[in-house]
Amino acid sequence: MTAPETAGTGLRTAHLASRPGARPTVGEIISVLILLLIVLAAVAPRLLAPGDPLGISPADAFQAPSWQHPFGTDESGRDVYTRVVHGAGESLLIGLAATAIGLGLALVIGILGAVAGRAVDFATTRINEVLFALPGLLLALVFIAIVGPGVATTTVAVGLSTAPGYARIIRTQIRAVRGSAYIEAAVVLGHSSPRILGRHILPNALAPVFVLATLGVGQAIVWASSLSFLGLGAVPPAPEWGAMLAAGRPYIELAWWMTVCPGLAIVATAAASTALGRSIQARTRQGDG
């Protein structure tokens, strides 16, 4: 070969072109499908499972998965599939509500810390650090121990325990944005502080936090289920995934489907929302340049 085309084959620069508007990956499509299915189950459970999640039929107890009962039946002969579908609404609601509570509280603390004076910032940051040092689930347990168990308390407890993390991110974000050149440019134009906060600081600081919150929903669902599993949240016979896990635990050798099926539902929800959150995060970051 004498052609000069063979030139410079020594080094090859990898062109890992990252395109924000690229086509969705297989993982993203699967995540979206799973989440759509869960939302459908939450909004219109009868569409997917027309049966009664609470209807007992002792004669059919402990039946293995079959065409008639895809996920088998439990100790009272209730259809596990129907219960898993009907449990989606509760789990999703708890996850969303808990995240909303955590984020709302964090917004107040974070913005207060960043905007109000140095003393307020010092106080909120220190309290935040103490709360941050405790494991989130422990925090939730303490709250439940004080207020008492129940679905509502579980939701609030999970929300409370996620708040310190969000608050910390919001505070740092606001401080970073506030130090940027475009905020200075707005000051030079003579804009008022509330206007600068509302128009420039908050939109730029909070966008990444909301993306992060989509990741948080999955985790909140797992936490709420854990609390239900411990008997602190939803109580059987309510069709809640964590409570179903707990109810199936004594029979795990006899009827594995009672624990595995709701467990899979939890895993699928958490995995799908986390995967989707991550890819949203990656795509928006690329979009920034």
Next chain:
Amino acid sequence: MSEPLLSVEDLRVSFSGVAAVDGVSFDVAAGECLALVGESGSGKSVTARSLLGLAGSSVTAQRLSLGGRDLLRVSPRDWREIRGGEIGLVLQDALVSLDPLRPVGREIDDALRLHTTLKSGQRRERVIELLHAVGMPEPETRAGQRAGELSGGLRQRALIASAIAAGPRLLIADEPTTALDATVQAQVLQLLGELRSSGTALLLISHDLAVVREVSDRVAVMRAGRIVESGATEEVLRNPQHEYTRELIRSVPSGVPRGVPLLSPASASTDERRTAGAVILEARGVSKVFPRRHAAPLLAVDDVSLRLARGSTLGLVGESGSGKTTLARLLLGLEEPDSGTVLLDDEPFSDVPERSRRPRRRMLGAVYQDPLSSFDPRHSVRRILLDAVGKGAEADRRIAELLDAVGLPSAVLLRRPLHLSGGQRQRVAIARALAPRPAVIVCDEPVSALDVSVQAQVLDLLDELQREFGLAYLFISHDLGVVQHVSDRIAVMRAGRIVEEGEASEVFASPSHEYTRRLLASSPRLDLGTE
């Protein structure tokens, strides 16, 4: 001339199908300096990288040889021997090119260990010798320091020392002085000149014609991946043949009298003296101290007094760290002085509550070096301008007026600054500064990040706007050529103090302070004489 050391014929490099270098030929002999000149995107850096086998796989050429060796057929293993051993590379920013965690002596030692057979004791001696050769003060101490502990000039010297450690026959210097202050730049250029005299071939890549003139024997002007003109440096600069070369030379502001547009050769009324009006912005003995951890407080601005008259330009020059930007922030009311007062239109602008200062802020505008970071990344050009103009029935008409004033098409309104060119971004920044109809605009290095031809457009625009709206400019720059071209008066700043202030023509013709003299002497100039 005997056989050239480096010979390049019809070099072509493309990235994903787009040609970055499109048929370039040149050669460099030992002891000779060839300069590749061009603006960003002209393909000059890619050309240099392909000589080191770093430009990717799509490099083709009729001929690419160094001292008779065919660089087109070199194995990866041999490339490692050539890089550093045969060809040395000096990059623009020594801080990112040197490992921040290792002493600079070790970096130089690496080059010796890889490319020579010296033993460790001999290498240590050689490192000191090299540092000595590049003019590093106290080489024994400096060899043990890390890149972050050295100043910009010393870092650049350390980098050059590591590039020449193995005695390469060709040294490629890619914008070696662009990030440096004038006095430091002069030292580095002198060092490069000495290396060339000692027989090293030098390929200098630069956008700065004044630097090129100082160092190079021959020059090749690149544009869009091709060499449009080449020849002996003096010949090309004094008698440019290609239209693009002429435009580049015309764009250089140094030596062009104040008020004469750089690009449009149309009639310029230099005689029309701008009537300097009443004082609009004044600093009276302002000082600013920054407390520092583990160090004595930094006196950033030290008892500075200056006055800016309506409709005139005050140029503020000084090297990095001299306090220019802090002074600008004090004048803009973004920082409170520790002592002294800032007066805007004869009324105190410092030490007053923000509430009473805010309405008067509209008299002051600011234009920054990096316009992109001064725009909200979420906003389009339209929203940026709307934010500055304020909502109202007149808003759209006013925005159209502003775009017209800075010479931008209305099509940019819907785009984000990220997707505009550097020159367009700076025009948007100027439009925004003009929006509140200010009397003063503080320009902090407004053209430093721009290519010369774009720089010339922006300077012409600023001059035009000054005549039209009677604006006063505080023009901060480290580039003496630019400052001389735009200023009525000049203040020279050093270590927080103004060491000299006066009429621009007088300061340049007969500087009274020793530092000003040194600054003027060290800045390479491109005075080709008037035609």
